[in-house]
Amino acid sequence: MPVNPVAPHRFKIPESVLVVVHTPALDVLLMRRADVAPGEFWQSVTGSKDTVDEPLAHTAAREVREETGLDPQAPGCRLTDWQLENVYDIYPRWRARYAPGVTRNREHVFGLCVPPDATVTLNPREHSAFVWLPYREAAGQCFSPSNAEACLLLPRFSKVTA
Template identity: 55%
Template sequence: MEFKKPVSVLVVIHTPVLEVLLLERTKHPGFWQSVTGSQEDGEPLLETARREVREETGIDSAAVDFIDWQLSNLYEIFAEWRYRYAPGVMHNTEHVFSLCLPERIDVTVAPDEHLGYRWLPWRDAAAACFSWTNRDAILELPQRFAPHAAPG
């Protein structure tokens, strides 16, 4: 078994009015999240973000469309998922990116990873996320991209 690298990306996909795309995890119905995924050996983080978005949603955006927030989070890997990492690896470093689409679109989820998707206003999306890092990134959207959208 090849172990996952404990470095990943979180990509918050949203519209200009801050509707956020969330995906429901296959192995955990009711767990909603943005696109996430581990970096592969030798892969720049931006390419990890592009690859994961393409694999999980079918969206094939250019590298210039992604914004690297220059923000990383360190979190403890859930015990049930540690077997995918080398023995003794307990933490992951997650790098935050965003991708703004002109409007909501239909996506094609990877059925081995996600049951479905939904677009939600940013506050509802943040409340629906099981991950604190994902919630915090979504809550930061109005300050980063659309202060006029914050009341909604």
């Protein structure tokens, strides 16, 4: 039986992660999206589950690897589930990625503490630049309100997981 080389259209699952990548000194990694022009759209690592039953920690680790090249299981790294959830309206520009009628997304917040000398390798299809900023300054640069709020919560959650 011949294999169909054209995969069927697959909609994004409206459940995602937001991962605040940071150093012990609370400097936060922000990346500029490559698909928004002109771009001053800065964000942390984000991404949807690949399958409905994919564990959220796997989604978080996978997205970190895909977007930054960082390995959340590497020595000196610590991925933590902050047990926070945001529900928000999907921006109209991205709704076509979801099944018809889907307008809301459920986002789960994680933190990833990395050593200060961690090497970031961006996926150029997703991001065009990155910067490390003190957490308050990072919050001021985030396009997404939930991302800005997560940056501001970093001191609280970094103490809980230390």
